Amino acid sequence: MNAHGIDVSVLSLGNPQLDFLENGDEAVHVAKRINSELQDLCSQYPARLFFLGCLPTTASLPAIHSCIQHLQTLPLHRGVVMGYRGFGNGLDDPSILPLFHTLADQKLPVLPVSLGFSTETTMAITRMYLAGIFDSVPGLQLILSHAGGMLPFSARRIERFVKRKSIWDVLRGNILLDGIVFDKIPLRAAADAVGVERVMFGTDHPLFPSLRKEGLYDICVKNRDAAEACFGKDASEYEGVMGANAVRILNLR
Incomplete structure (x- = not known):
């Protein structure tokens, strides 16, 4: 740190x-x-x-x-934090709804951590949307790693398959993202999808070894540089992604 x-x-x-x-x-x-x-x-x-x-x-x-x-x-x-298997049948399993209601009522955001990285994140949240989880628990807040996987790119395609509340309403009302994507292009897509005020800096530390020899951690440096290239170092959006958003959302005081 x-x-x-x-x-x-x-x-x-x-x-x-x-x-x-x-x-x-x-x-x-x-x-x-x-x-x-x-x-x-x-x-x-x-x-x-x-x-x-x-x-x-x-x-x-x-x-x-x-x-x-x-x-x-x-x-x-x-x-x-919890895995995507839920009680054993995924996060779209109706049996998990009482837990989601409790977490929403307690205002506890949920970080579901995947073994399948971006692919599993995309599949799991798509299944939750299609199953109507966000309609049933409108106050549920999920923090998705890897900037939500493919969700910013496939959102419109997903909502074509079932009549639910708009996928964009879900993304901007129920989904929070980390900015672990290493590049300004996917970071921009993530910010546009959920709103830049719902994107937070992430490190992935210490899950992957760093190739740097000067004591810095690759992922931290790459994600910082991506945010700077995307928003500009002096912009309020950069300040938000690099810390202010997390302080506000997670009450880090």
Whole structure:
């Protein structure tokens, strides 16, 4: 963070989340332990570190709700992270609707993390749209990695297949994006699709090794340079993507 001039970061658990824990009781115990440890870690760096909590999606719905209640006692959490498998049948599975309603009611944004990167993100959110998830839970807020995959490019095609509320209303009302695309062209498309005020800088650290030898992390540098080339370093849009949007959306204060 110091090397790249990053003032504040939001931490989250990486893949495969807790999906590999088949025993629901064990998953609940592990989720609460991880969330408590993240709270303890972030509290060592006041105003610099926050976190997204993890959920035990192999547990029963009441048990998952108990984890959400526990998470609400941890002041440095700013949302939740989960895999795209949901309860085992994807995020368009009707059985997950009660959880989405709870997360929306609690105003907890959800970062679904994929194993299939942009392709899985595109497929999963398309299925959610076609299944009417966003009609059923209009307050649901998703943070999509990799600038939403192909969604900015395929949005109009997606909404041709079923009569739902406009895909553009979903993108601009339910979807938040990171800016991890390395280039100004896809970043511009992402900003136009959801609104530049809903795009946030991301690092992917430490998931991929850096090729740089001077101590800087490739992805941080490339995404910063892409934002500068797209918006201009002195523009308010650049300031928003590089930090102000996340501070506002996730209340990083």
